[in-house]
Structures are given as C-alpha cells and as structure tokens.
Amino acid sequence: MTNKLHIIGGGMAGSEAAWQAAQAGVPVVIHEMRPEVGTFAHQTGNFAEMVCSNSFRSDDHEQNAVGLLHWEMGAANGLLMETARKHRLPAGGALAVDRDAFSADVTARLRAHPLISVEDGEITKLPTDGNWIIATGPLTSGALAESIRAATHAESLAFFDAIAPIVYTESIDMDIAWRQSRYDKGETEEEQKAYLNCPMTKPQYEAFIDALLAADKTEFHEGETAGYFDGCLPIEVMAERGRDTLRYGPMKPIGLTNAHKPEEKAYAVVQLRRDNALGTLYNIVGFQTKMKYGAQTEVLRMIPGLENASFARLGGIHRNTFINSPTLLDDHMRLKSQMNIRFAGQITGVEGYVESAAMGLLAGRMAAAEIKGKDLPPPPFTTAMGALVNHITGGAEAKTFQPMNVNFGLFPPIDAKGGRKGRKVRYKAYTDRAKSDFQEWLAAQN
Structure with missing residues (x-):
C-alpha cells in the first residue's frame, strides 16, 4: 500500500x-x-x-x-x-x-x-x-x-435540505429596517449592530403566513420519501406546523427594539445577516425555502423593508445523502x-x-x-x-x-x-x- x-x-x-x-x-x-x-x-x-x-x-x-x-x-x-x-x-x-x-x-x-x-x-x-x-x-x-x-x-439514507435567499443590501429599505443584534449581543458596536431587522405587525404577519402557505412549491419526484433535517426546515414546513411556529422561531421579536419606532413592539421580526465583507449582500436568516422562484420573490417582498428587494440568489431545496x-x-x-x-x-x-x-x-x-x-x-x-x-x-x-x-x-x-x-x-x-x-x-x- x-x-x-x-x-x-x-x-x-x-x-x-x-x-x-x-x-x-x-x-x-x-x-x-x-x-x-x-x-x-x-x-x-x-x-x-x-x-x-x-x-x-x-x-x-x-x-x-x-x-x-x-x-x-x-x-x-x-x-x-x-x-x-x-x-x-x-x-x-x-x-x-x-x-x-x-x-x-x-x-x-x-x-x-x-x-x-x-x-x-x-x-x-x-x-x-x-x-x-x-x-x-x-x-x-x-x-x-x-x-x-x-x-x-x-x-x-437521505433527507431534504434547503438554501436561504440572499438579498442585495442596496435594495433594502433602511427607513423600515434597522441594525441590531438580538439583545445587543457582541463585544463591539459593529457586532451589536450586525443584523438587519425587518418588523412585522400582526396583520402583516398573518398575511405573510397566508401567502407562504398558498405559494407554489417544489414538488418531489415519485418515490422520494426522505424527510427534513429539523435544523434546516423550509419556512413553509414550519408554517404548516402552526401559524405561530415562525414567530417563535426565526422570526421571533424578542431582544430587539425598532430604532425607528422604539415605542412599538413588533409582532414578528425577519433578520438578515451580512454575507460578505463589503456588506453588499445579506442572507435572510432561517429562511430556507422550497418555494418556486416566482413565488419566492412575491412572498418575500411582503416583508416590510424588502418590498423592492433584489435577490443575488433565491432559495432552493435538494436531496442530501448520508x-x-x-x-x-x-x-x-x-x-x-x-x-x-x-x-x-x-x-x-x-x-x-x-x-x-x-x-x-x-x-x-x-x-x-x-x-x-x-x-x-x-x-x-x-x-x-x-x-x-x-x-x-x-x-x-x-x-x-x-x-x-x-x-x-x-x-x-x-x-x-x-x-x-x-x-x-x-x-x-x-x-x-x-x-x-x-x-x-x-x-x-x-
């Protein structure tokens, strides 16, 4: 040998x-x-x-x-x-x-x-x-x-895995979104403001969930019976488990204060994390999805601050083997x-x-x-x-x-x-x- x-x-x-x-x-x-x-x-x-x-x-x-x-x-x-x-x-x-x-x-x-x-x-x-x-x-x-x-x-064995979308920073409305890490976590001011946050009221959240559940999604071929890994569930699958699942998961509002309207408590918050050193790209945290591309752009632009979002990469789903x-x-x-x-x-x-x-x-x-x-x-x-x-x-x-x-x-x-x-x-x-x-x-x- x-x-x-x-x-x-x-x-x-x-x-x-x-x-x-x-x-x-x-x-x-x-x-x-x-x-x-x-x-x-x-x-x-x-x-x-x-x-x-x-x-x-x-x-x-x-x-x-x-x-x-x-x-x-x-x-x-x-x-x-x-x-x-x-x-x-x-x-x-x-x-x-x-x-x-x-x-x-x-x-x-x-x-x-x-x-x-x-x-x-x-x-x-x-x-x-x-x-x-x-x-x-x-x-x-x-x-x-x-x-x-x-x-x-x-x-x-196999399971299905999903990828989250990435947004061009310049297309995010900063009159709505604000910079803050949850609970201001981080040793420096830059780390304490590492995430972009997009707030939702209850009516906006409910409309978003309705659209998410109704959206066209990727269908699997006959015989593909793999499940999902719980650490990377598509947002639609989470929503199907209960209307508040996302609000207690990746869209939880706790530890965040709207810099534009500090007196208003958001019902749900979508967070985006910087994806490159230039700061020109942000990925939507926890938003793995199996929505078809056309549906993704429509549904994701319902998020306050992302109404005119331009996407560097849309989400997707694939079959993983182990x-x-x-x-x-x-x-x-x-x-x-x-x-x-x-x-x-x-x-x-x-x-x-x-x-x-x-x-x-x-x-x-x-x-x-x-x-x-x-x-x-x-x-x-x-x-x-x-x-x-x-x-x-x-x-x-x-x-x-x-x-x-x-x-x-x-x-x-x-x-x-x-x-x-x-x-x-x-x-x-x-x-x-x-x-x-x-x-x-x-x-x-x-």
Missing part, C-alpha cells in the same frame, strides 16, 4: 482532512469533480465553498457545544477555523465569514501546499486499492453513491468491509459546516497516522470531537439514525445541578473537562 492519501471531495471535510494529513508529512491528492461536474448548490470550483449559510454558528466555547468544537479545531491547528477568523464578519456571538474570500483563501492555501496535489474530475466508483477518504458530502454524485450502496450492501455510519464504520471512521477507506463529513451523518470539518480533521489525522505505521485513537468521548465521532460510529441507534449537530446531549453526563443557573454551571463544566481532555489527546500524539 502506498504512502499517499487520496481524498474524494474538496468541501469542508475534505479540505480539512487534506490539510491535517499534509501537515503530518503525508502526500495528499484531492479529487474534486467541480467545476467539471457541478451540483445544484455549488457556484464555484473552490474548496470549502459555503453553499447555505455563511455562519459557523456560535463561537462561545464555554457555553455552547459548537463553540467548543471551534476551540478544539483551533487547538488542533485546523485550517478552516484559522481561515474563518481571518475573514470574520460581525455577527453578534456567531462566527460568520465572507464566504467567497473564505473559500478562495482555503483553496489557495491547499493548492500552495508542497505535499498536496489536485486532480479534477468525477470518481464514479468506490476505490479498491490505496488509502482513501470519502468526503463527498450530502451532494455525492449519483454514480459514486450507487457504488457505495453496492459495496456496503445497504441503502443510503450513510448509516453506526453500522458501516468503525471508531477510526473506516469502512468495516474495506478498511483502506474512511468516510468524513456530512456523508457520515453529521450536520453542519463545523461538524463536517471536524470529522475531516479526525479522518485526516487518523489516516496520516496509519500510513506512518501508528495508531491514533479517537479523542475521548468527553470532548466535542470525541462525542460526535462516537455518536456516528456506534453511539447512535442505527435504526433511527438521522443527521446530528454537536450538542451536550452527546457528552457523558457531568454532575452540576441547580435549575437554569445550574445549566450554565454544567455547560462550563462540560467545556472545561473537554478542553483538558482534548489537550491531553493532542499531547499524546507528539
């Missing part, structure tokens, strides 16, 4: 896996089908392209599990976290980035690495020889997905039936940019260690990475396995009691324990 590592897919997981392995001294070949073969969601051929949100979510590494994952990836010299912070945009307590600058920078760093080469083109069959990481993501090509199904003698990892992968993320192949990223059933990149980081390090004749165990289950990899490789119930974000429910329990305040103490205890154990895991590799 050669000492070279092949990685299929240059998304979040593939990019991080390539960087980690190359930094460990292992030659890497990235196989990427874009732009030769495109996908519904991707716009470029760059690595680590952000196709949905431009946010890596909460950066709070003391009270939030995904923030802890940020910290662990930083401690492990992760390329994506380093690059994200370089291209950070104001977003309150979230880590949002200029998506184009971020992916261009990641692409440049990977292509410039002396141990990384890139081969363009689609790989349609699961390789039989050599060292491989499959990091093709939820939009794995049909031919490769079919090869994976045949090799594992199992049907791939394998039943608890039955197919060992704790080193290797395919049990073909141990020279690892899987990483969303195809394993983790959900989110950060979780995907983290699994790429682990797969890259584990593959590099194996190529060099060493064994690298997974991080302790008390860490964010360890808890996540444990969940997908055996901790989850295989029969009901669905995409999962990192959360403290995946961690071994910790004793810190006392109601709501106790939860804050407990989360801090989780993160303190995780950081200590993760640093020990890293130190043991030296």
